[in-house]
Amino acid sequence: MTEEFERHLRESNLSENTVASYLFAVKQYQEQYNKVTQSNLKAYKVWLIENYSPKTVNLRLRAMNCYLESIGKAEWKLPFVRVQQKAFLENVISEADYTYFKNCLKRDGEMFWYFVIRFLAATGARVSELIQIKVEHVRLGHIDLYSKGGKLRRIYIPRALQDEGLSWLTEKNQESGFIFLNKYGDRITTRGISGQLKKLAVRYNIDPAVVYPHSFRHRFAKSFLERCNDIAFLADLMGHESIETTRIYLRKTATEQRTIVDSVIDW
Template sequence: MKTKLKTDGHTEWYFVVWFLTATGARISELLQIKAEHVETGYLDMYTKGGKVRRLYISKKLRDEATKWLKEKSFSSGYIFRNRFGERITARGISQQLKHFAGKYGLNTKVIYPHSFRHRFAKNFLDKFNDIALLADLMGHESIETTRIYLRKTASEQQMIVDKIVTW
């Protein structure tokens, strides 16, 4: 979806998807990101339990987003805005993601903002298998909450069994 959005010139939505998948942000957290956070590479926010959680923005995303923000002449303020220049809403993002999913022939039932948070977690564990760090990055109070991302789909289970059961 991300690549198709860029190819079709939907740059802002390309960045919405990229920020969701590269940061593990909840939709409410995504809406808090400002140009200043892109510049510093992180956003500190308070979680439900009153703790501070740091949302990191990777160098690659930071570099690309900085170029995009310069093109839009955004040097400060919220980076995701609606056509009126106001901060976009969670509902607006959800509706647009469903729209693009339908347009690109994807299952609209599985495309919603939180699904990109799941993708971040799965990708993180595939590349760096540290569930304690992932729990911290995602703002989970307990590793038990993060364990859901360790579960494999039926097709992943089949592939693993096919690979290791050779007797």
């Protein structure tokens, strides 16, 4: 069951994260049900709803629907559950904390991690995209990536970051190849980045809840809209399929909402 499905996924050119996620869901289903039937699928959905958040439920259902398509049972596909979008953004690093964080890293000579958060916050790259950046891309000023649907996503490297990054790479005597490597000289993993950022947050007394790779992508979007109110352009820069996905960045964070409420409401 899983071997054939894995072959199907890899032939579809899905990312490693997506393949792993979809296979996990199918294995999870297998552990509870020995046969794929409509009644079992509905029971699995109910179990998911009782045990997971709506976002995770939909991720599992998306995996099972993909599996059903692969075995010619697309008519059995399960409808997703509705995800209630919050009226505010949670756990996004503030511009002040981002500035403080990068200044601390630079002061302490932690240049590798300085450039990790600089590239995340100044390009809007996902961490999976960040680790694909090479010296050649920094020199060029952008990196072109293709989504599973063949859609081109261009990630621009701003001039200031490009110049600073090239100086750093010259100091390291690195002329080509991936720029974010681990101590063994291999490309660093996304998990390795996430774990170290948490440790650095603790070192500099920044709330670890707001220090994770995607937080800097959120910071990019928030800061961009504060300086250039072009949400359609931001959607393109973020690689969003729909502008509706980008609209969340028009919302305030919970902290920003509290500050405005405290300063405005005096009755």
